[in-house]
Amino acid sequence: MIERAISLLIISSLFFFFLLLTYYFRHFIYQFLSILVLMVLQGVLFLYLNAEFLAAVQIIVYVGAILIMFLFSLFLFPEEELKGIKTDVSRISYKTFIPIGLLVLLLVISLYRAVPENYSKQEFLSDIKVIGNFLFNEYWFLIYLLAFILSLPMVALYIFFRREDASRNN
Amino acid sequence: MALGESLPLHLEILIVLIKIAIVLGVFLFHAAYTVYAERKILGRMQARLGPREVGPYGLLQPIADLVKLLFKEDIVPAEAHKTLFKIAPLLVLTFAIVNLSVIPFHPSFIIADVNLGVLLILAFAGLGTYGIILAGYSSGSKYSLLGGLRSASQILSYEIPLSLSLAGVILYAESFHLRDIVEVQVNSLFGINVFPQILGFIVFLICAFAETNRAPFDLPEAESELVAGYITEYSGFRMGLFFLGEYISMYVMALLISICYFGGWAFPWWLANALPFLKAIPPTLVLALKVYFFIFLFIWVRATFPRYRFDQLMSMSWKILIPLSLINFLIVALIKWLGV
Amino acid sequence: MLQEIINFFAKEYIFYLISGMLIFLGISLFLLRKNLLIAILALEVAFNGVNLAFATASHYLGDPKGKMVVLVTLAIAAGSFSIGLILVVNYYRLKRSLSFDELKLLGERDEE
Numbered sequence: 001m002i003e004r005a006i007s008l009l010i011i012s013s014l015f016f017f018f019l020l021l022t023y024y025f026r027h028f029i030y031q032f033l034s035i036l037v038l039m040v041l042q043g044v045l046f047l048y049l050n051a052e053f054l055a056a057v058q059i060i061v062y063v064g065a066i067l068i069m070f071l072f073s074l075f076l077f078p079e080e081e082l083k084g085i086k087t088d089v090s091r092i093s094y095k096t097f098i099p100i101g102l103l104v105l106l107l108v109i110s111l112y113r114a115v116p117e118n119y120s121k122q123e124f125l126s127d128i129k130v131i132g133n134f135l136f137n138e139y140w141f142l143i144y145l146l147a148f149i150l151s152l153p154m155v156a157l158y159i160f161f162r163r164e165d166a167s168r169n170n
Numbered sequence: 171m172a173l174g175e176s177l178p179l180h181l182e183i184l185i186v187l188i189k190i191a192i193v194l195g196v197f198l199f200h201a202a203y204t205v206y207a208e209r210k211i212l213g214r215m216q217a218r219l220g221p222r223e224v225g226p227y228g229l230l231q232p233i234a235d236l237v238k239l240l241f242k243e244d245i246v247p248a249e250a251h252k253t254l255f256k257i258a259p260l261l262v263l264t265f266a267i268v269n270l271s272v273i274p275f276h277p278s279f280i281i282a283d284v285n286l287g288v289l290l291i292l293a294f295a296g297l298g299t300y301g302i303i304l305a306g307y308s309s310g311s312k313y314s315l316l317g318g319l320r321s322a323s324q325i326l327s328y329e330i331p332l333s334l335s336l337a338g339v340i341l342y343a344e345s346f347h348l349r350d351i352v353e354v355q356v357n358s359l360f361g362i363n364v365f366p367q368i369l370g371f372i373v374f375l376i377c378a379f380a381e382t383n384r385a386p387f388d389l390p391e392a393e394s395e396l397v398a399g400y401i402t403e404y405s406g407f408r409m410g411l412f413f414l415g416e417y418i419s420m421y422v423m424a425l426l427i428s429i430c431y432f433g434g435w436a437f438p439w440w441l442a443n444a445l446p447f448l449k450a451i452p453p454t455l456v457l458a459l460k461v462y463f464f465i466f467l468f469i470w471v472r473a474t475f476p477r478y479r480f481d482q483l484m485s486m487s488w489k490i491l492i493p494l495s496l497i498n499f500l501i502v503a504l505i506k507w508l509g510v
Numbered sequence: 511m512l513q514e515i516i517n518f519f520a521k522e523y524i525f526y527l528i529s530g531m532l533i534f535l536g537i538s539l540f541l542l543r544k545n546l547l548i549a550i551l552a553l554e555v556a557f558n559g560v561n562l563a564f565a566t567a568s569h570y571l572g573d574p575k576g577k578m579v580v581l582v583t584l585a586i587a588a589g590s591f592s593i594g595l596i597l598v599v600n601y602y603r604l605k606r607s608l609s610f611d612e613l614k615l616l617g618e619r620d621e622e
Contacts (some may be wrong), residue, residue: 005519012524019535028547029251029307035555038532040297042558045525049569051577057584058287062335064296066588068326071303073595075319077547081608087542088583099539104530107563112526129344139578146585153592160596 004139008048015041028082029074039063053131189281193270201417202232204230208469212458215473242406249310250403258308260406261301265294266415269422274349276435276454288340292333292425297383298419299325302400305412309403317399320389320480324380328387332377334495335370335448338502339363350433363431363437365506369425370498372432373491378423380483382416385472389480421461421469428460525566532559544610546601550594557587 018041021034040063046055074082135143175298177185194371205283206221206228215218221228247250272287274280284290288300299322306318342363355363380387389399401412435453442448478486518524541550555589561580570575578583605612 001518002516006514008519008524010544011577012519012528015528015531016529019531022535022539028545030549032551033254033304035551036300038535038555039558042528042532042562045528045562046565049525049565051565051569051580052284052286053289054565054577054580056286056293059293060289060296061588064293064299064586065326066304068296068299068322069592070595071323072319073308073599074547076599077602078613081602084545085543096541100534103399104533106581108526109620112523134574134578140576142582146582147369149586153589153596155523156596160600162526 004048011044013042026086028085028086029071031085032071032074036063038066042048188360189279190271193275193281197267197270197418200412200421201414202236204417204420204465205235205413206232206455207465208472211466211469212473215470234262236410239407239410244406244408245403247310247403251308251310252307254304256404256408258305259408259415261304262298262415263301263411263418265298265301266422269294269419272348273422273425273429274434275457277349279454280349280438284347286346288336288346288351291422292329292336294349295325295329295332298415301351301415305404306400309400311403314400314402317402321383321400324383324387324389324483328377328380329483330489331373331487331495332381334492334496335367335377336430336494337374338367338370338499341502342367342500343414348429348434351430352436356433356436356439361440362433367431367498367502369494369501371427373495373498374431376491379468380472380487382419382423382468384416384424384468385506386418386475387483388477389483393469410448420456423463424464424468425457427464428457433458434460478480520547522566522570526563529559529562529566532562544600546608546610546613547564549610550591550598553594554591557583557606 015038018034018037022031022035022038025031025034040059043055043058043063046052180197202242209231210220210228221231224230224234246255269291271281272275272284272290303318303322306314306316306321309315339495342358343351355361360366369376379385383389400411404412434440435457437448437456533556535561536552536554539552539555543552561583562582564576564579568574568579601613602608
């Protein structure tokens with residue numbers, strides 16, 4: 001119990017530190033990097049929730065592929081667009097945050113109330129057979145839907161860069 | 171613990187620290203002397219002698235190199251992003267070394283006994299890419315940035331066939347743990363995984379060369395086109411850290427190949443039945459011999475093959491290796507379905 | 511006192527707190543920095559906060575559905591992220607600017 005508490009204390013303080021750094025930096029690359037650290041820490045937090053497979057997916061797919069793709073496209077922009085990004089508060093009053101804060105508060109409160117006193121811990125979902133059975137028997141429709149959704153970016157790429165190729169051929 | 175009883179916490183931590191010290195010492199020594207072996211073998215293959223001045227047969231050459239690297243001036247360019255510039259080589263080295271913690275060197279010697287061994291190695295490979303891409307960006311030079319981008323896109327596109335060919339192995343063993351993979355494949359039909367999965371092995375071997383940025387895929391540090399890629403601006407010990415990371419990740423890949431496809435520390439059952447005295451050889455020595463063979467293969471390929479062009483590299487990954495590894499996966503699924 | 515702190519960190523509250531922090535970070539970055547690239551990154555951060563809340567609830571309520579939802583959300587986030595990136599790159603090619611304030615045309619050409 002106490003090891004879990006200590007390690008969660010360390011992780012959450014790291015979380016808070018890098019969250020503050022995100023507001024502090026003015027250069028976009030540095031902001032991105034501190035958000036990246038947050039995402040890696042979130043993958044570590046999944047380990048504490050007995051979701052090893054989710055942690056691996058978070059690190060391999062999310063941090064290792066999607067965010068690297070984002071960093072790539074950041075390098076395509078000129079340096080002047082990336083540095084000196086200022087906080088623009090001119091059109092935002094504090095009233096904007098009231099409904100958001102209320103929403104988040106409501107969410108947290110409802111989740112608090114939903115937790116029973118004696119919760120039952122789940123079995124390990126890291127076993128590949130359990131995951132396979134689970135996905136194949138109960139969530140097969142969802143997997144097909146996902147395959148369909150993931151083909152959308154390809155279609156979008158084709159649509160957006162088609163006109164250019166046609167004009168180049170002419 | 172194996173017997174179901176737990177030691178006190180401080181003893182457990184002490185044991186883990188000793189294990190880490192042993193593994194780290196052995197691998198740093200190996201990395202240093204792999205440089206020597208590479209220079210010697212490359213020299214022999216190109217009909218020259220290689221290093222022979224320092225010590226007998228040039229055996230003290232790695233130490234002389236280390237001293238030279240330590241005493242060189244450590245230059246940080248004026249245009250560089252200084253913090254990132256200093257962090258990047260550490261990232262590369264760290265995520266190469268951490269891989270060693272989930273690899274079993276002996277049936278009972280493994281630092282972190284986790285269920286997700288293979289997935290962790292893939293995750294650390296993904297994180298190590300950030301070291302290279304940030305080294306390229308933070309140098310503040312166009313050549314470095316181009317080298318870093320090339321390297322990152324190469325590693326990203328070769329990670330997919332790598333993990334797909336590993337998926338065949340995982341499906342056959344029904345476990346992510348490397349120890350289970352060895353145990354299952356020793357008792358399988360052929361005794362080693364190469365024979366039903368020859369396609370997967372070839373794909374994995376090619377991807378291992380590309381993942382470690384070795385020749386013939388050393389595009390990121392192509393000396394003739396890009397000066398030296400992302401390590402152009404690095405000097406002294408920081409450059410040494412990059413090379414150390416590269417050699418250690420070479421060892422990780424060689425270990426993965428020999429564990430996943432060649433039976434690791436065990437001999438296949440038919441060989442062990444035919445020649446029972448082979449069981450007397452210590453398991454770690456068997457694993458080490460297999461690993462040395464693959465390191466020699468890495469060096470041999472470097473001496474033999476010319477470098478690929480960048481478009482050839484990309485089209486090879488996406489058009490050839492990914493379909494081949496998918497076919498391999500289907501073959502493994504068929505074997506499992508037939509229950510062979 | 512110490513026991514209470516340990517209880518707080520060993521139970522599920524800290525996970526909900528962190529997920530709330532992530533959602534707040536996402537929304538505030540979206541509102542405060544008027545930059546298109548930061549906007550899509552901020553949406554991703556908010557997505558991740560929601561994911562963490564789902565995984566926590568799934569673990570502590572003993573129902574694996576939440577973790578499956580996280581898998582689905584990750585895949586959808588990947589798709590939407592790449593589509594957003596395509597849109598932003600194309601927009602930058604047209605306008606040479608990444609600001610929100612320039613974003614006011616609906617299909618017709620700029621007359622200036």
